[in-house]
Amino acid sequence: MGLRQADAVNPEREEKSRQAAIRAEQQYVSRVYSRLDAERESAETALRAGPAAGGGSAFQARLEGAVATDEAARRLARLSGVEHGLCFGRIDHRADADGPGDTFYIGRVGLRDENREPLLIDWRAEAARPFYTATSGAPGTLARRRHLHLRDRTVVHLDDEVFDLEGLAESERRGIVGEAALLATLRRGRTGRMSDVVATIQEEQDQVIRSGLHGVLVVQGGPGTGKTVAALHRAAYLLYTHRDVLERRGVLIVGPNATFLRYIEQVLPGLGETDVVLATVGELYPGLKATAADDPAIAVVKGDLRTADLVREAVHDRQRVPADGLRVEVEGLTLTVDAEACERARDRARGLRVPHNIQRRRFVHDLLEALAVDRAEQYDRIMDEPLEEIAKNGGLPGWLQELIDEAEDTPLLDETELRMAKEALWHDPAVRTALDALWPELTPEELLTDLYADLDSLTRLGARAGLSPAEAALLRRPSGAPWTVSDVPILDEAADLLGKDDSAARAARRRADLARREAEELYAREVIQTTGLADLDMVSAADLAERHHDDGPPLTTAQRAMADREWAYGHVIVDEAQELSAMAWRTVMKRVPTRSLTVVGDIAQTGSAAGASSWGQMLDRYVPGRWREQRLLVNYRTPAAIMRVAADVLAAVAPDQTPPEPVRDDGPPPTAIAMPVSDLPGLVRSELSLVAGDASGGIGGAFTEGRLAVVTSTARHAAVLDALPSAAVGATPEALDSPTVVLTAQEAKGLEFDSVVIVDPAGIVTESPMGGQDLYVALTRATRRLTVVHDDDLPSLLASLA
Numbered sequence: 166m167g168l169r170q171a172d173a174v175n176p177e178r179e180e181k182s183r184q185a186a187i188r189a190e191q192q193y194v195s196r197v198y199s200r201l202d203a204e205r206e207s208a209e210t211a212l213r214a215g216p217a218a219g220g221g222s223a224f225q226a227r228l229e230g231a232v233a234t235d236e237a238a239r240r241l242a243r244l245s246g247v248e249h250g251l252c253f254g255r256i257d258h259r260a261d262a263d264g265p266g267d268t269f270y271i272g273r274v275g276l277r278d279e280n281r282e283p284l285l286i287d288w289r290a291e292a293a294r295p296f297y298t299a300t301s302g303a304p305g306t307l308a309r310r311r312h313l314h315l316r317d318r319t320v321v322h323l324d325d326e327v328f329d330l331e332g333l334a335e336s337e338r339r340g341i342v343g344e345a346a347l348l349a350t351l352r353r354g355r356t357g358r359m360s361d362v363v364a365t366i367q368e369e370q371d372q373v374i375r376s377g378l379h380g381v382l383v384v385q386g387g388p389g390t391g392k393t394v395a396a397l398h399r400a401a402y403l404l405y406t407h408r409d410v411l412e413r414r415g416v417l418i419v420g421p422n423a424t425f426l427r428y429i430e431q432v433l434p435g436l437g438e439t440d441v442v443l444a445t446v447g448e449l450y451p452g453l454k455a456t457a458a459d460d461p462a463i464a465v466v467k468g469d470l471r472t473a474d475l476v477r478e479a480v481h482d483r484q485r486v487p488a489d490g491l492r493v494e495v496e497g498l499t500l501t502v503d504a505e506a507c508e509r510a511r512d513r514a515r516g517l518r519v520p521h522n523i524q525r526r527r528f529v530h531d532l533l534e535a536l537a538v539d540r541a542e543q544y545d546r547i548m549d550e551p552l553e554e555i556a557k558n559g560g561l562p563g564w565l566q567e568l569i570d571e572a573e574d575t576p577l578l579d580e581t582e583l584r585m586a587k588e589a590l591w592h593d594p595a596v597r598t599a600l601d602a603l604w605p606e607l608t609p610e611e612l613l614t615d616l617y618a619d620l621d622s623l624t625r626l627g628a629r630a631g632l633s634p635a636e637a638a639l640l641r642r643p644s645g646a647p648w649t650v651s652d653v654p655i656l657d658e659a660a661d662l663l664g665k666d667d668s669a670a671r672a673a674r675r676r677a678d679l680a681r682r683e684a685e686e687l688y689a690r691e692v693i694q695t696t697g698l699a700d701l702d703m704v705s706a707a708d709l710a711e712r713h714h715d716d717g718p719p720l721t722t723a724q725r726a727m728a729d730r731e732w733a734y735g736h737v738i739v740d741e742a743q744e745l746s747a748m749a750w751r752t753v754m755k756r757v758p759t760r761s762l763t764v765v766g767d768i769a770q771t772g773s774a775a776g777a778s779s780w781g782q783m784l785d786r787y788v789p790g791r792w793r794e795q796r797l798l799v800n801y802r803t804p805a806a807i808m809r810v811a812a813d814v815l816a817a818v819a820p821d822q823t824p825p826e827p828v829r830d831d832g833p834p835p836t837a838i839a840m841p842v843s844d845l846p847g848l849v850r851s852e853l854s855l856v857a858g859d860a861s862g863g864i865g866g867a868f869t870e871g872r873l874a875v876v877t878s879t880a881r882h883a884a885v886l887d888a889l890p891s892a893a894v895g896a897t898p899e900a901l902d903s904p905t906v907v908l909t910a911q912e913a914k915g916l917e918f919d920s921v922v923i924v925d926p927a928g929i930v931t932e933s934p935m936g937g938q939d940l941y942v943a944l945t946r947a948t949r950r951l952t953v954v955h956d957d958d959l960p961s962l963l964a965s966l967a
């Protein structure tokens with residue numbers, strides 16, 4: 166980390182040169198903002214004008230116009246999110262024999278002036294990289310890095326890091342000013358939303374952010390090391406650098422809960438990107454938003470890969486053969502298919518490598534055919550009976566006997582008759598019911614509801630999947646109970662095995678759609694060639710054709726991806742990844758067949774009993790030995806005094822893990838208070854007034870009121886709520902806007918607060934399925950103040966607080 170000191174010589178002179186430097190930067194920054202205004206205005210004008218009527222065919226005109234409008238809309242969305250702190254950095258390259266070095270200004274988006282000269286360099290561009298990577302030990306070609314702090318559009322403060330005084334022009338040397346930009350940022354009060362850190366990204370984080378798109382990158386780091394922040398900046402960087410792939414396939418970010426996603430969601434638009442899907446594991450099955458958690462013991466079974474086998478067994482179990490054959494009453498006849506023929510039909514259907522609902526068509530066809538033949542044979546027998554009687558008595562003329570013999574050699578039903586007979590049988594309710602009982606068409610929800618409600622099936626099929634009777638019994642629940650987060654990967658698995666209901670009509674419609682799309686794509690390709698858009702690499706033909714269908718409004722990549730269970734994303738980022746079960750990983754991996762992932766987490770913070778105890782345990786199955794790991798070692802959140810307490814806990818619960826090194830050593834030491842929960846209101850009031858009074862403006866000078874979290878055991882949860890009736894409760898997105906929120910340790914995961922009050926630490930430890938991990942998480946949520954409240958003895962883990 167290149168923190169450095171200002172050159173303090175003569176305070177008065179320094180103040181003067183500081184003011185002069187600020188004035189000079191203000192001029193530049195004002196130019197940058199005027200340019201932003203102008204670009205916004207032109208994008209708005211283009212958007213208002215809508216698709217212009219061009220020459221050529223109506224379709225061509227529509228496509229050309231739509232391309233321009235789409236681009237304008239995207240540009241406008243990007244320019245709207247970057248007002249705050251638009252320009253935050255400047256780099257001066259060393260002068261050399263050829264003259265002064267280049268100077269670049271770094272910002273949230275790239276802007277060019279009227280002459281197309283670069284005015285502001287996008288932070289993700291290669292030219293901006295030295296801003297993040299230069300250190301005093303390895304400055305590269307940089308002479309100076311400068312941070313610009315803005316309040317609205319006004320430059321209020323500058324910070325310089327000088328790497329090579331001689332490399333700066335004389336006029337610049339006089340204007341060097343500084344205070345540690347990073348520390349100033351870290352001390353600011355929390356707003357309840359994560360903000361971006363483009364201005365102060367550290368080198369180790371920069372390596373994460375700019376690591377290549379391909380393969381699996383694991384970012385392992387302790388609490389507060391900026392894993393989330395780095396992952397989000399990485400998403401923005403990848404979208405900027407690999408726009409061609411990612412705009413089409415999209416980026417998915419998987420987070421632990423809705424509150425967390427709300428906490429981070431404004432970071433990306435602020436970084437200039439809007440096309441990312443944020444989802445919890447509970448939302449990975451379209452149409453469902455599962456939030457309920459199972460008991461740890463149940464979650465462990467549901468998270469185990471043997472559950473995938475259980476689902477497979479459950480599907481097989483719904484493909485039945487009646488022991489003594491199929492019998493159906495149709496129009497006064499009893500039609501039969503013997504057990505062997507039923508079995509042959511089942512095996513033939515299973516032999517097709519397609520899902521259950523599609524296999525069903527084969528099975529149904531075969532059985533209808535067998536029934537149709539049986540019916541024809543029965544009719545045939547009825548018709549033949551009188552003749553046979555006559556023949557037996559020797560009264561049949563020779564010519565008739567010949568006719569009968571001939572007919573015996575030809576099949577009873579020709580192709581058309583057979584088809585019509587099958588169709589007629591298919592419309593007979595008794596036949597339909599009989600076939601549905603043997604091989605029903607199933608939705609994932611139906612399959613699981615039936616399975617969970619039936620202990621016998623659970624035990625019998627569970628045994629085949631390797632589950633003990635006790636494990637299988639844990640899965641039992643009444644039908645109609647709400648789906649849990651751990652059910653989502655199981656539903657997803659069932660959906661794969663069952664397949665969509667693909668009736669012939671739908672298939673036909675799809676074929677028609679496809680043909681039309683192909684025609685449109687071909688045409689779009691021609692338009693792209695003739696308009697020269699191909700050179701700009703801005704749109705693909707498929708994209709164009711898709712967006713300009715006549716029916717329905719165009720969908721963004723993110724919207725289409727979210728609605729499609731089988732969508733293959735271009736890149737997936739998993740945050741708090743240590744919490745995912747093996748089954749959840751299975752679902753995530755299906756969404757990214759290219760295995761381009763960023764996996765972000767901390768094995769020491771695993772709170773779910775179904776979660777990971779090592780990265781290899783979850784990843785080796787998919788990318789054996791092919792994932793790369795990057796470690797983040799510096800804690801930007803929690804001051805050293807609080808981290809010392811957390812380190813004691815970590816040493817006890819995960820002795821092989823090292824706590825991250827805190828970058829800050831400020832703030833009061835944490836305290837422990839023995840008091841009843843009913844005394845909380847006084848403590849919360851005084852804590853709030855302390856953090857509100859403390860809050861200082863960081864970059865951009867945003868003044869914020871402080872945020873406080875009471876993190877409690879579930880045992881004390883109700884008592885805490887009684888004591889603090891006006892506090893927000895639980896992991897709801899709204900809770901982030903409240904000054905005080907009451908959370909369990911699990912709910913607090915990934916979040917941070919100016920002041921944290923931990924209630925009943927002993928309870929938190931005993932309730933945690935993993936032991937003290939939850940207490941470690943709770944302790945490391947504080948950015949400034951920590952108080953531990955206990956009415957029992959303080960657990961020995963926290964002895965240093967006594």
Ligand SMILES: Nc1ncnc2c1ncn2[C@@H]1O[C@H](COP(=O)(O)OP(=O)(O)OP(=O)(O)O)[C@@H](O)[C@H]1O
Pocket residue numbers: 347350351360362365366367370386387388389390391392393394395767801802914915916917945
């Ligand atoms: N380079 C940086 N500049 C400024 N602030 C930073 C930087 N890196 C991290 N931070 C801040 O540190 C805090 C912790 O970051 P973040 O939440 O990403 O950590 P984390 O590793 O995901 O933590 P946890 O594992 O506890 O969830 C955030 O407030 C973040 O803004």
